[in-house]
Amino acid sequence: MTILILVILIGLSLYTLGTKDLLYGAIxxxxxxxxxxxxxxxxxxxxxxxxxxxxxxxxxxxxxxxxIRVTDREDRT
Incomplete structure (x- = not known):
């Protein structure tokens, strides 16, 4: 059980660092x-x-x- 949670934590951390949408990263x-x-x-x-x-x-x-709500969420590139 502990190993599964650790693997999910690694996946969530990589997703948080890689996402472009700030709201998804915060969630x-x-x-x-x-x-x-x-x-x-x-x-x-x-x-x-x-x-x-x-x-x-x-x-x-x-x-x-x-x-995030009081600022712009859009990427202006």
Whole structure:
């Protein structure tokens, strides 16, 4: 189970770095944080998992989506 989560985390990180749409990148980063929280829980660190879920998948995602919403999402090349 741990190996599968680690492989998915690597895939999500590469997708986050490679995507051109900022909103998709922010959503992938949120999924990365949520999977990290699950991994921390499986590794018997529930306090770190709760913090990662609250800050990583919760607060930072709201801030990123808000910042993307108030700016332009289009690529002007």
């Amino acid at each position: 992938a980063l949120s999924a990365f944080s949520l999977l990290s929280a699950i991994l921390f829980y499986l590794l018997y660190a529930p306090d770190v998992a709760i913090t990662e879920a609250a800050v990583g998948a919760g607060v930072s995602t709201v801030i990123f989506v808000w910042a």
